[in-house]
Amino acid sequence: MFVAAHRERGKSSSQRETSDIYQSLCPSKPIPKPRYAAVRTLYEPLAPTRNILDSDALVLYFPAPKTVTGEDVLELHVHGGSATVKAVLSAIPQCTSPAKIRYAEPGEFTRRAFQNNRLDLAQVEALSDTLSAETEQQRRAAVRGTSGNLGRTYEAWRQQLLYARGELEALIDFSEDQHFDESPAELLWNVTAQVEVMLESIAAHESASHRGELLKKGIRISLLGPPNAGKSSLLNQIVGREASIVSQEAGTTRDIVEVSLDIRGYLCTFADTAGLRTQVSPSESGKNDSIIGHIEQEGIRRAKAKANESDVVIALASIEWSDIRNGWEIRYDIETFEIAAKAPKSMIAINKSDSVTPEILSELINDFKKSQIDIITENVVPLMTISCKNAQASSSQGSIGHFIDEMVKVFENMTSLPTDLEDLLGVTERQRQLLAACSAHLLDFTKEAQLQVDDEREVDIVLAAEHLRSAANCLSRITGRGEAGDVEEVLGVVFEKFCVGK
Structure with missing residues (x-):
């Protein structure tokens, strides 16, 4: 059953107006004992014997000063049908002088609680954050401030x-x-x-x-790496939908694609960025697509700027076949790791781990760690192997679920405090x-x-x-x-x- 609650605030210096409102709506019953709910029949004030507004309303009376506002409060809990609610609201101004009754302004109950020393301003702000909280972690942070x-x-x-x-x-x-x-x-x-x-x-x-x-505001995460490393694929796997275009053609993402979602109570905004690469001449690479055009240059500039303002940078690399080496290698962009090393928090994701056997994968990872030891160490930055192609939601090693588990650990490290400091x-x-x-x-x-x-x-x-x-x-x-x-x-x-x- 739906319940609508109406609070009618009387003057703190007198209970007379609150009593007048109650007696006009419930002429045959005494006002309930303070802080006890009582079932009452509500009547239209101008026709108390003929027109019943609600036959089974709950009425509660809270005398000042020990109320949420510090003033007299009368609460009417009526059946939630719109006609009943409208009838009761229309009847209340008939109980006393219309000049003494009006609708509350936004935040007025809380403002009066502050003015009557029931809340301090820090508690008021915490209440505002609690009301606007959309995720579990936002709620938990907000309620820390409500204790006073x-x-x-x-x-x-x-x-x-x-x-x-x-x-x-x-x-x-x-x-x-x-x-x-x-x-x-x-x-x-x-x-x-x-x-x-x-x-x-x-x-x-x-x-x-x-x-x-x-x-409260959310954690900003940038996906950074060379073209075709799997940034867009990883974003799609995390959000569970095709948020970003995926193609075998390098440089598909030119502008920044941002997606916000709730990950285990944390509000997160992911940014899929353009692939980072350094321009080389066609004579050196043997390919014409090594030239970076103006649009791609702007995309790379925006990618770097977005990463520099992010709270977490996920640096991607991928396992690729090298014709020059005639073997597998971890392909990465060195500037990606330099940017990630400067971020507040960062992670490394090696994509396409399904391309090689576990033995080759282990050898590649060990060589990679040795080559990048001066920029990023595993003690500070989690290094994960993933496969966006064969993504799994489980928490097994190499799955997207396992990657998200590790990512949440990073979030916890960024936001947690000792128990005695959580306020x-x-x-x-x-x-x-x-x-x-x-x-x-x-x-x-x-x-x-x-x-x-x-x-x-x-x-x-x-x-x-x-x-x-x-x-x-x-x-x-x-x-x-x-x-x-x-x-x-x-x-x-x-x-x-x-x-x-x-």
């Missing part, structure tokens, strides 16, 4: 900075009239020690935010930017304090205290509390993402 632990940490830091600032300003105002337990130099040294510890903590939060952003995955990009600004102000403070040690000159206490004030204001903009003068502007940015009803 991040907000409490940032508020504790802010209070610590305000206290330190107060101590420094006391030196300015009362140093000649009062006796302090610490000398100005000792006080400055103690505050500096606290600031340095805080800087280390902020750095940990900034670092963790990058991992959280990978989960840091909830740090948002906005919060990270403010933490970076806070860190910059604290570094300015430490530079000012260091002048006393290096130059043996008197520190400008006023300037030092101002650095602490600026740092504290950055933290207040994260939680939405304190002295931030532009909190309303921050709220507008955060709440514009919410839908009606939250």
